[in-house]
Amino acid sequence: MLNSFIHRIITAQTDMGSSPSAEPFYRMHIADSVMLFILAISVTFLVLVTFFMIYFVIKYRKERNPTAEQIEGNFPLEVIWTVIPTMLVIIMFYIGWAGFKSMRDAPENAMQVKVFGQMWTWQFEYTNGRKDRVLRVPVGKPVRLTLASRDVLHSLYLPDFRIKEDLVPRMTNYLWFAAKQPGLYRILCTEYCGLGHSQMRTALVAMTEEEFLRWYSPGEAGIEFPYRGREILDVKGCIGCHSLDGSKKIGPTFKGIYDRRSIVITSGEEREVITDEEYMRRSILVPKSDIVKGYPAVMPSYEGLLTVEEFKEIIDFLKGDFIEKPPKKKKVKTAVKKRTQKQVTAFPKPRAVKPVTGPEQKKAVKAVPQYDGKRTFNERGCQVCHNTSNARKIGPGLRGIYNRKVVVITNRKEREIVSDEVYLKRSILKPKYDIVKGYPLLMPSQAGFISDEELDALVEYLKTLK
Amino acid sequence: MEAERTEHLNQEQQRDYTGSKMGMWLFLYTEFLLFGGLFLLYSVYRTRYVEQFHTAAATLDTVLGAVNTVVLITSSLTMAVSVSAIRKGDRKLSVSALFLTILFGCGFLVIKFFEWKAKIAHGLFPGALEMFELPQGEVIFYSLYYVITGMHGLHVLVGVVVLLGMLTLLMRKKINEKDFIKLENTGLYWHLVDIVWIYLFPFFYLLT
Amino acid sequence: MQTSFYVAHGRFRGIFSWILSTDHKRIGLLYLCSILSFFIVGVTLGLLMRLELFAPGRTIMDAQTYNALFSLHGIVMIFLFIIPAINASFGNFFLPLQIGARDVAFPRINLLSWYFYITAGILAISTLFAPGGPPDAGWTFYTPYSIITTTSVSLAAFAAFVVGFSSILTGLNFITTIHRLRAPGMTWFRMPLFVWSVYATSWVQILATPVLAIVMLLLIFERMFGVGFFDPAKGGDPLMFQHLFWIYSHPAVYVMILPAMGVISDIIPVFSRRTIFGYKAIAFSSMTIAGVGYVVWGHHMFASGMSETARWLFSFLTFIVAIPSGIKVFNWVATLYRGSIILGTPLLYSLSFIFLFSIGGLTGLMNAAVATNLHIHDTYFIVAHFHYVMFGGAGFAFFAALHYWYPKITGRLYDETTARVAWLIVFIGFNVLYFPMFILGWQGMPRRYFDYPLEFTNAHMISTIGSWILATGIVIMFVNLVLSAARGRNAGNNPWGGATLEWQVSSPPPAHNFEEIPQISKGPYDFN
Known part of the structure; x- marks a missing residue:
């Protein structure tokens, strides 16, 4: 689900600019x-x-x-x-x-984040090993991004912060910035990188330090950022026309919108409705069916632009009247709090430094399996070009990849080989050695980016795709 | 000076010796820049991969390289002889010197061919499977070696073809002691090819 | 009256009297026709791109097609239209006439360079039908993407390689011509300023094009044999490619704009009936631009991770190159002072050139400052900037030259009213098309985007509408010129009252230009 959400952000064609504050940046x-x-x-x-x-x-x-x-x-x-x-x-x-x-000149106390670009996705890696496709940073803290590319040239562009720098393979560049105000900002790729260049976008989420730490703290895989609904409103551009604080913008405010009486105009006639879930669904998908009295009929339809999950998140958020949505499990919340307090002084403390002992260690291992092939598969962006089914994407589909016969082109000569473990590893590390017949020679080498353990785990995962 | 410049303007058939030479020098200048780009690449990667260039350069055959240097320098000499002979009207000497030049040019290409052949037999060529196992600096060295000597070889080949053309013109008396600018320009080109090699030889064979 | 060069067909007849001709005027017209054909191809590609960008998401084509379109648009417009536009066509036709020569120094090499040019053009267009599809790596061919893409990048790069030869040969031909074939009494400072600009351009062509040739060749080797110079996977350095590429391609900008400046320097005095203001300043600034322009290439790479010293240096030099361009603009405006001005179509285009080129140049300052460059680099701001310089500058000067020399080439006058209407539509269309791009760029719209976020929709829509206006204007202009070639009034030898030598011969010029090589005793803008 998180993946689909991220995918939505990256491919979102909707407005997420219109940052709420006048001057949200330091420089x-x-x-x-x-x-x-x-x-x-x-x-x-x-x-x-x-x-x-x-x-x-x-x-x-x-x-x-x-x-x-x-x-x-x-x-x-x-x-x-x-x-x-x-x-x-x-x-x-x-x-x-x-x-x-x-x-x-980046300040010395800047928080370090590694950025990897690859056709056509971003990956942000924090010092504690956390990885994400959205860049999350605490407000007020200088952030130094080290930029590396896994394939071709890319360029990380933060238009709201007026900076960009290229990601060049085998070269490390850097950028730094500090967000002053919480909010969502665009991250765009500005160096042409092929087919998906214009879709290589993601978001910078600037959060309060407390929120950030709650997300950042290691050990609790699966904690999802609590403001999902709010983020979607941002990303989809809803906030551009609907305020959260009760003020009137182009459209009515979201504040207290759920379950209230409202006068709307339906095919030219006024009527009173209760703004329940059904009403909201209709307003989002067919906005012209009921128009709130006193407002222009300008809202575009979001049909096809929201997934069912996103829709539910939005409704949940609006229902909650902007009270912080409690995380799903109480236990998790306390755990997070404890960690937050522990770390707040030494932030951002690398994960390795923290002594982990006894039951906590056990829990951590259980929560974040050290080398999970599926996770590596997604983190490395393999899914951008390979389906786990039989279907062809940019690269071949991977179902049943292990021990099947493949026709490859090696050194300009066709040959048939069995895709065993050796072949799979070579394809990951030296993709240009054998090229599967009928596919372009596009895959970037992972050599130097992937550890041996991760590679093993990835190959184990590929074996399970049947 | 103005008189010298405009003297040729009203002639029925324009024949401007200085103009032709100027055009040739400009062309040679562009050739220098062409090889300049390649030598720029060479110097950048040489400073980046000092050790690996050292190892790879040691595998080149210095003897063959040296022989080729001698062949090419001699051909430049015979070329010069051919030009100065026709200026004096000695067609016979000019023809035989030009013939020798062509011979030396072909000899250079033959030696080069065997040199490349030996390397390729060892699997040392861009895109070969063996190259995947080599350190990257050595791969770059061999690539530079092939590209630069290849480009140079191509120039020698073109030069030989042009020289053959000049030989026919010379024998049909189209080139004579009054109108020898074509041969002289060809000579300039041939010397350029020679000079490029004089840089190329130490860069690849001697500097290890 | 002498026989015009249209009638004197030389050794061959029919089509061969053109494609085998060594007459600089016929070769100039060969260039002009082929350049205009490629211009129409480039405009069509551009219109399709604008149509796609009319709304976010897929409008009329998929992302791959769009990427191929913008690459080809760049390749065609830069290598096949704007680089040879004025220099090869009008340069060929008028350079010998303006210096009082019967032909260029090497007529046969001149024909050969047209053959290189047309071969390159055919190669570039053939990529549309090549297996693998048209190239999608942009006209800049940045590695490593250009190495790994399976489209026909090699063929396009080869086309750029071949057109480079055409450029080099034209350059050395013109330099030798100017050095050797000036008429008696035609001292350096009695040359028309167009000749000066062609001279500066030719030097840039000679100095820079070989580097492009070798880079394109290496790119082809990279794709065919995997030599690895620019491929990071093999130890190569993609930044080296960018450096080598821009060592040529930045001076190429001056190959495009210098002849344009020359045209403007010729037109303004004629239509003001007075001598040019600051002849030497304009002539020397051409040479300065050619010189300094050679060492500013790094400003294309401010965001690529160059060392800070390099950024510092290139930023500084880039600012310096603005000065000679400024000097030219001031001198042109001063030439209008106390003139006796006839606002003919060539002057209208020239004045709009000054306005649009100033916008292009001044926004260039914003690109040259490293602090702002980091924001606008690779956004629509750049797209707007270089279209103002290339199209608003070189393109408008090309149109100005087309109208200015039209009577001399065809012997007839175009319809003045229609030409002015066309000018107005072209001028408005141009600004509606490109000005919104400055705003888009400052708001953060990256270039080469097939699809864009919603907030950019309005500006993109306006821009696309501008493209239709511009195209309409261009069509009216061309139709007027074509119709007038058949129906126009007889132009006479010197309809504008020009003082340079080409106006002293009949229109169209006779086959050998001058019966007797003229003796020059006064400057090119002496209207007394």
Whole structure:
């Protein structure tokens, strides 16, 4: 379910911009003020040039000025319009450079996150080993992203923070930023990377430190972020038109929306309805059927844009009137709290440093199996190109892959081999050695990115696909 | 100077010796830049993979390389002889010197062919299965070796074909002591090919 | 009156009198026709792209087709249209006429370069039907994607390789021509500024194109044999590819814009009836642009992980290259001062060139500052910027040249009213098409996106509508020019009252240009 949610975010075609606050970032003003400065100079020049051009054309048109005056040039003028622009561009260069310097020097206490890009998905890896496809960061904390690519060039772009940097295979670049306000921001790929380039998007979720720690703390696999419904509203762009705090925007507020009486216009006639689940479903899927009185009929239909689970999450969230949704199990909640308190002082503490003993260790192992092949399969993005069924995707389907006969092209020659363990491992580490006939030579090598244990687990998992 | 420049302008059939040479030099300049790009790659990867370039360079056959250097330099000499002979009107010497040049050019290509053949027999060529097992720096070295010597070989081949053309023109008296600019330009090209090799030889064979 | 070059067909007849001709005018027209054909192909591809982007999600095609379209649009427009647009066509036709020569220095090599060009064009278009599908790696062919994609990237790269030869040969031909074939008395500072700009352009072509040739060849080797220079999986460095690629491709920008500047420098004095303001400043700024433009390529790579020193240096040099462009603009505007201005269509295009090129150039400053570059790099801001420079600049100058020299080439006048209407529609369409892209880019819309988030929909819609307006204007312009070639009034030798040499011969020019090589005793913009 989490996967499908993430998939929805990445492929979402909906609005998730419109960040609620006016200035949610620390350093946004640098690029913007440099821009304003250059823009001011540029506009001045453009206006001057255009003004004189039009003025001369009108004033010295042939009807008014039948004989032209032959002026060959004016040396002082040439000097003036060489020297002034030279000084201006040097100032602009300096301001641009100084701004850049401050955008590059990451504070030493910055939280480290590794970013891996691969066709056409992102993976964020935290120092405690947690991995996710959405970048979650605590508000107010500088974050340093180390950028690496597993296949072709990508570029991580945070438009709201005015930064981007390429992900180059076999090279490590970095970026840093700090989010000032909680919220959802876009992450886009801006270096062309093939078929799915425009779908290589994900989200930066800036959360309060407490929320972040609750998610970040190790050991509790399966804890899901409690504000699912709220996140979906953000991602789908609902918040753009509907406020959460009772204020009127383009559409009515969500505050207290569930189970209240409301006057709507249905095919031209006013009527009173109870805003129950059925009403909400109708409003989301066929918004034009009932229009709340006093509001324009502009909402687009979300039919096909929401999964059943997402719809349920939204309803649950709206029902709860924005009271924090309690995590599913009470036990989990207390465990989280305990951990949070423990870690708060030494945040972000790498997982390995923390001594784990006795029953806790047992629990941790049970909760997060060390090397789970299926997990590796999803984390490494294998599913982007391979189905676990027979169906062909970009690469071959993987059902029954183990010990079946495959025709491959090795060194430009066709040959038939049995896909045994050796073959599977070689395909993962050196994909270009054998290429399955009829498929493109696209797969990136995982060599250097995957540990031996993970590789073993992955191959074990592939064996189970029957 | 103005007089020298405009002297040829009103001739019925334009024959501008300086102009032709200028065009050739510009062309040679672009050739230098072409190889310059390759040598740039070479220098970048050489500094990146010092050890591996060292190991891989040791496998090249220095003797064959040296022989080829001598062959090519001699061919440059005979080329120069051919040009200066026709300027003096000695067609016979010019033809035989040009013939020798072509012979040396072919000899160079034959030696090169055997050198490549031996390497390929050892499985050392881009895309070979054996190359997967080598360290990356060595793979890059061999690739550079093939690409640069290949590009150079191609230039030698083109040069030989052009020289053959010049030989026919020379024998049909289309090239004579009054109009020898074609042969002279071909000579310039041949010297360029020679100079490229003079850089290439130490970079690949001697610097280990 | 002498026989025009249309009548004097030389050794061959029919089609062969054209495709085997060594007459620089006939070759110039061969270029012009083929360039216009590729322009129409490029415009069609662009219109299809805009149509796809009319709304988010799939509109008329799938992602693969879109990726192929933007790649081909780039390849066709850059290598086959805008690089040779003015230089190879009008340069060939008018360079010898303007310096008082009977032909270029190497007429046969001149024909050979057209053959290279047309072969490259056919190769590039044939990728549409090649197995594997048209290339989808962009016109920049960035590795490693261009290595692993199964589309026909090799064929496209080979086309770029071949067109490079055409460029080199034209360049060395023009340099030699300018050095050796100027008429007696035609000193360097009596050359028309168009000749100066062609001279600067030719040097850039000679200096930069070989690097492109070798990079394209290496890319083909990479795909065929896996040599590994640019493939990180084999120890190669993708950044090396970018460096080598832009060492050529940034100077190529000046190959596109310098001849355009030359055209503008010729048109403005003629339509103001006065001598150019600051001849030497304009001539030297052409050479400065050619020189400095050679060392600014790194500004295409500010976000690629270059060292900070490199970013510093390239940013600085990029700012410096803005100065000579500025000098030119000021001198052009000053040339209007106290002139006697006739607002003909060529001048309309020239003035809109100054306006649009200024926008393109000034937004270039925003790209040159590293702090803002990180935000707008690889977004629609860049797309808007380079279309303002390339299309608003070089493209509009091409249209200006087309109208300016039309009477000389055809011997007839085009319909002035229709031409002005077409200009207005083209100008409006251009701005509606590209200006929204600045806003899109600043809002964070990445380029080369098949599909985009909803919030960008409105600007994309406006932009697509602009593309239709622009296309309408272009169609009207071309129809007017084609019809006028048959029906237009007789132009006479010098309809605009130009002072350069091409206006002193009959229209269309005679086969050998000048009966007697003229003696030059005054400057190119002497209207006394």
